[in-house]
Amino acid sequence: MQASLFEIFKIFFLIGTQLLGGGYVIVPLLKKYIVEERQWLTEDELVDYYAMSQCIPGIIAGNIAICSGYKARKTLGAIMAILGIITPSFFSILILAHIITGIVDYPIVKNAFWGIRVSVIVLILITIKDIWAKSVNSKFTYFMFFLILTALMILPVSPTLIIIISAILALIHYKAAGGKDD
Amino acid sequence: MIKLYLLLFYEFLKIGIFALGGGYAALPFLYYLQTKYDWYTIEELTNMIAVSNITPGPIGINMATYTGYTTAGIIGSIISTIAIVLAPFFITITIIKLFNKFKSCEYVSALFLGLRPASCALLASIGLKLLYETIIYTNEEWSMPFQIDYKSLLLFVLLIIPFSFMKKNPLMVIIAGAAGGILLNSI
Structure with a gap:
C-alpha cells in the first residue's frame, strides 16, 4: 500500500513529539509505527537503516527518518519524514526559549x-x-583519546579539524596494521 | 544581518557533515562556535544544552534550533535547523540509491576506530573545561589568582556520585541540579 505524503509527515511528527533523549530511542517508536502498524519497512530494513544512520554524518534520528521516508515514497517521502521529525523540536524549543528569556x-x-x-x-x-567501553578499548584508541584530549586542552582546535585528523590517523593505522587492531 | 545568516548557515552545514554519532555529537562544535564568534555566552550554551535534553525531539536538532534562535531570532532558528540536516539528507539518499542493502565495509569500521575515541576526547575536553570554569574562577589579584567555588564543587559531588551509578536519566539530573541550585543559594 502506497503511503500518502501527509501521512508520512504526520507519523514522523508523532514520533518527534515522543522522542526524549538522543539516538536509539527512536528505534522502538519506528518499530511500532512504521514496521508493525504500517509495514513501510520490514524489521530487517529497520535494523539495517539504524546501523547505516550511525555511520553517516548527521543526527542519527534524522538520518533514520530520511531512510524510512525514502523507502516509503522516495525523495518526497524523505523530505516529509525529516520535516515531520524536526517540526515538534522546532516549535517546542521556540516556545521554551521565549518563556525562559522572560523569566531568567x-x-x-x-x-x-x-x-x-x-x-x-x-x-x-x-x-x-x-560510550567509553565501545570507543576506547585498545592501544590505538587509548593513544587517540589522550593525544586529542591533550591537544584540545592546550590549543583551541576546531572540532572539524579534529575529526578530519582522526579519520586520517585511523586510515594510516589501518594500513600499517594490515587491518588488525592491536 | 545577511552576513550573520550566511555564517550561521555555513557553520551549521559543517556541523551536519562533521558531527558523527548520537545526541551530544554537536556539542563540541557549539562550544567551539562560542569561542569563535561570541554568539552566545557559556551560561546560555549550558542552558540550551539542558533545555534540549528535556524537550521532545532529537537533541541535536533541538540544540541547533535553540542556538540559531539565540544567535539570530526566529529566522536564525529556521536557518540553523535546515542547515544541520541538509548535508546528511543528500548523503543518506545517495547511499540508499547506491546500495540496496547497507554493508558496513572494512574501511568504515577502520575509520570509526579513530572517530569514536576522537568524539570521546572532544566531549571530555568540554566536560573538563566547563568543570574548570564552574568550580575554579580566576581573580584579578595576583596574591590569590585562583579561587574555588565550594558551592558548585559540593553540588557537583552530590550529583556525580549517585547518577554515575544509575541508568542515564537526563530529566532527573536536571531537576536535581535545579533543586540543588535553589537550595544551596538560599541557605
Missing part, C-alpha cells in the same frame, strides 16, 4: 539555572562513561 532574571530561576549548569557537566561526564 528572577532570582529563583537564576539559582535553578546555576545548578543546572552543574547538571550539564554531570550529563556530559556520564555520557562519556556510557
